[in-house]
Amino acid sequence: TRFNGSILLSTAEFSCRISSVGRRGVTIIDERGVETGARIAGRIYHETKPVTGDYAVAVKTADIPTVERILPRTGILQRTASSGRSTQIIAANVDMVLIVASIKHPVFSDGFVCRALAGASWKDLKAVIVLNKMDLYSPKDEELKNRIQATYDRERTGYPLFPVSCITGRGTDELLEHVRGMTVVMTGPSGAGKTSLVKYYNPSLDVRIGALNPKTCRGKHTTVAAQLIPLDKNTAVIDTPGLRMFSIDHIPRNDLQFCFPEFGDYLDECKFRDCLHLTEPGCAVKSAVENGAISKIRYRKYIDFMNEKKS
Numbered sequence: 001t002r003f004n005g006s007i008l009l010s011t012a013e014f015s016c017r018i019s020s021v022g023r024r025g026v027t028i029i030d031e032r033g034v035e036t037g038a039r040i041a042g043r044i045y046h047e048t049k050p051v052t053g054d055y056a057v058a059v060k061t062a063d064i065p066t067v068e069r070i071l072p073r074t075g076i077l078q079r080t081a082s083s084g085r086s087t088q089i090i091a092a093n094v095d096m097v098l099i100v101a102s103i104k105h106p107v108f109s110d111g112f113v114c115r116a117l118a119g120a121s122w123k124d125l126k127a128v129i130v131l132n133k134m135d136l137y138s139p140k141d142e143e144l145k146n147r148i149q150a151t152y153d154r155e156r157t158g159y160p161l162f163p164v165s166c167i168t169g170r171g172t173d174e175l176l177e178h179v180r181g182m183t184v185v186m187t188g189p190s191g192a193g194k195t196s197l198v199k200y201y202n203p204s205l206d207v208r209i210g211a212l213n214p215k216t217c218r219g220k221h222t223t224v225a226a227q228l229i230p231l232d233k234n235t236a237v238i239d240t241p242g243l244r245m246f247s248i249d250h251i252p253r254n255d256l257q258f259c260f261p262e263f264g265d266y267l268d269e270c271k272f273r274d275c276l277h278l279t280e281p282g283c284a285v286k287s288a289v290e291n292g293a294i295s296k297i298r299y300r301k302y303i304d305f306m307n308e309k310k311s
């Protein structure tokens, strides 16, 4: 036996990372960065179903390796599954979430961005907003751009915003510097350009990029499974399928207020200790919205999400 970091490995075992999960098996990346297909030992499915980003231990067997153990996870990104009945782990062992939206095509959605930010915050993950397709920006988009910048103002929310373009490369160096040394997971609506961004960073990648539906200007759900792509030895990005909605039904109603970082300073100042910042008198959050310290749009989304939740 030998130690690899803190994991005890027998001679036949090696440590690896799950880079994608398919119906029949998974792909793994070993410590030299080589990716291969692997099977999953049957009993693992009863313990921990593997997800993209998992660290694992595999054994070499005659044909392809077998994954025998999934190591404990840190930093998972979850959402409520489309059935609404269970939570789904989108990716494991991530340090940060990149919420990839576009200035247009498809149209920018505050609903998507605010839900995804709340979902990241719920799991204590850092998050950044990537505003893609800036090459399509024209002077008539100025109002929208200013509006987005004001709504997600880093000074208030703590979320950095990176305007980028996969066509001109604008902003991509700054974004890469920001994520270096981490595993980051991308989420966003279909067609926002998540796969285009990884392809920009790694042009030799064999991944599909899909044209938008010309009528709706939305994506066609080109990426169908989460895939981990190493960018350098210590940096990896997980590309995921575009979502119609980043559901946050799994966040308890009373906890949603803590998923809006800019509410933080005001939460203790409300008149009632159990204030949910809806219609209660003496609410410090509402006063902050009225005097402009908290964005009206962010607060409106909070109210919408609260109203959607059955208490």
Ligand SMILES: Nc1nc2c(ncn2[C@@H]2O[C@H](COP(=O)(O)OP(=O)(O)OP(=O)(O)O)[C@@H](O)[C@H]2O)c(=O)[nH]1
Pocket (backbone or CB within 6 Å): 132, 133, 134, 135, 136, 164, 165, 166, 167, 168, 188, 189, 190, 191, 192, 193, 194, 195, 196, 197, 208, 209, 210, 211, 212, 219, 220, 221, 222, 223, 224, 240, 241, 242, 243
């Ligand atoms: N003009 C412009 N088009 C872009 C940019 N980035 C991506 N696109 C286009 O947007 C479309 C969708 O790109 P994808 O990378 O497949 O989008 P995605 O977010 O991965 O979509 P799903 O896999 O369906 O979730 C393609 O036609 C891309 O060429 C950009 O920066 N500027």
Ligand SMILES: [Mg+2]
Pocket (backbone or CB within 6 Å): 194, 195, 196, 208, 209, 222, 223, 239, 240, 241, 242
């Ligand atoms: Mg894609």
Ligand SMILES: [Zn+2]
Pocket (backbone or CB within 6 Å): 270, 271, 275, 276, 277, 278, 280, 282, 283, 284, 285, 286
């Ligand atoms: Zn309040």
